[in-house]
Amino acid sequence: MALSRTIVIAGAGIGGLTAALALAARGFRIVVLEKAERLEEVGAGLQLSPNASRLLVELGLTERLAPRAVTPEAVSIISARAGGELFRMPLGEAAAKRAGAPYWVVHRADLQSALAGAIADHPDIDLKLGAAFEDVAPHAHGLTVVHRSGTIRRSDLACALIGADGIWSAVRQHIAADVKPRFSGLIAWRGTFDAAELPQEYSARRVQLWMGPNAHLVAYPIAGGGQINVVAVLPGSWNSPGWSTPGEAREVMEAFAAPRWPLAARTMLGAVESWRKWALFGVPESCPWSAGPVALLGDAVHAMLPFAAQGAGMAIEDAAVLAGHLSLEAAESEAGIEAALTQYGLARQARVRRVQRTARQQGRIYHLTGPFALARDVAIRALGPERMLSRQDWIYGWRP
Numbered sequence: 001m002a003l004s005r006t007i008v009i010a011g012a013g014i015g016g017l018t019a020a021l022a023l024a025a026r027g028f029r030i031v032v033l034e035k036a037e038r039l040e041e042v043g044a045g046l047q048l049s050p051n052a053s054r055l056l057v058e059l060g061l062t063e064r065l066a067p068r069a070v071t072p073e074a075v076s077i078i079s080a081r082a083g084g085e086l087f088r089m090p091l092g093e094a095a096a097k098r099a100g101a102p103y104w105v106v107h108r109a110d111l112q113s114a115l116a117g118a119i120a121d122h123p124d125i126d127l128k129l130g131a132a133f134e135d136v137a138p139h140a141h142g143l144t145v146v147h148r149s150g151t152i153r154r155s156d157l158a159c160a161l162i163g164a165d166g167i168w169s170a171v172r173q174h175i176a177a178d179v180k181p182r183f184s185g186l187i188a189w190r191g192t193f194d195a196a197e198l199p200q201e202y203s204a205r206r207v208q209l210w211m212g213p214n215a216h217l218v219a220y221p222i223a224g225g226g227q228i229n230v231v232a233v234l235p236g237s238w239n240s241p242g243w244s245t246p247g248e249a250r251e252v253m254e255a256f257a258a259p260r261w262p263l264a265a266r267t268m269l270g271a272v273e274s275w276r277k278w279a280l281f282g283v284p285e286s287c288p289w290s291a292g293p294v295a296l297l298g299d300a301v302h303a304m305l306p307f308a309a310q311g312a313g314m315a316i317e318d319a320a321v322l323a324g325h326l327s328l329e330a331a332e333s334e335a336g337i338e339a340a341l342t343q344y345g346l347a348r349q350a351r352v353r354r355v356q357r358t359a360r361q362q363g364r365i366y367h368l369t370g371p372f373a374l375a376r377d378v379a380i381r382a383l384g385p386e387r388m389l390s391r392q393d394w395i396y397g398w399r400p
């Protein structure tokens, strides 16, 4: 008996939903399991550089996404030590022309709902909410994937299982139980404020990156420009899992105290109504990408520090590469599926590792203190906007 042409994807985050659309376009029937009852508006802003936006455009998402996405004109690199902007790296038209796709910033919920909307319209994709992946058993006809909705256990027959279930992946437990996320010692604090609340300079269509002693701050408009997303990154020892733990404004304001941090940064932080925090973990580079007919994708295999702004981008790229390797012909045999999934992992590893390392290195640079911060500022100024943009070519110019 031939294998089923169904692929089960665990996780309806950005990676899982993109993979569902990309694999359905290759002729597969897709079941997406999502443990949450609803795709809620948890989270805040995500940056989608051209390497990722290009793939979303190719999947036909422009109409659903563009009205909610913002195209920033530039990234302002600002040093708390120098008290102002070091320079502005052009994004907008400049980045789009160079890389052939837009640079977008978007609320995670807007991206997720654009993807979910396209999935709802697709006859070959079944999104099951409130269905947590629980177990997988291989047999002669493929895999039986077991999931739980409340007290009820159900199963689906599939030729492959894709674990897109995020940093605390249950699928990863099945193929690499010894791989555990590692705490980085850093905590991201996130909040938003109404763009109309502060003078225009605070809500310009720019990504602002503020570097300072042992901390940094990123701010950009989301929700069509109506809100400003603020993320402050600080060292700390609190390391509970989760994306949305309420946090005390006082703690953030103390970390960004004057005179080390200029008034403009403190004004922006002060405008945030309520803070949420999440501890920053990474999945070790040694994590395997696949085992037999089971593969991992996105944060499940390579959760990284967000300082290269590529967490969502890498998950979207994974989805495209995975779909490029899986075909209905490959799915005719177990050996074909396994070979395709192995090739997928091999195709992704080197690039993702380089991005993970870049993110770690950028975090160290952003948080430099004393004479090291001075040297950093001089070096960044000397680099200038054009050379800074060309240094991103290997990330933004990528194609599957």
Ligand SMILES: Cc1cc2nc3c(=O)[nH]c(=O)nc-3n(C[C@H](O)[C@H](O)[C@H](O)COP(=O)(O)OP(=O)(O)OC[C@H]3O[C@@H](n4cnc5c(N)ncnc54)[C@H](O)[C@@H]3O)c2cc1C
Residues within 6 Å of the ligand: 010, 011, 012, 013, 014, 015, 016, 033, 034, 035, 036, 042, 043, 044, 045, 046, 108, 131, 132, 133, 134, 164, 165, 166, 167, 168, 169, 170, 171, 190, 243, 297, 298, 299, 300, 306, 311, 312, 315
């Ligand atoms: C609620 C939430 C809020 C976030 N907010 C931000 C943010 O503000 N800024 C930022 O940079 N990044 C945020 N992220 C992370 C960001 O979305 C990811 O780094 C990136 O998009 C890669 O996504 P992913 O699809 O690999 O994983 P994720 O986006 O983490 O998605 C994983 C999905 O799998 C589901 N899942 C987990 N376990 C199971 C299971 N056993 N069975 C079925 N489903 C399961 C989860 O509910 C989730 O929907 C957030 C992630 C989540 C889950």
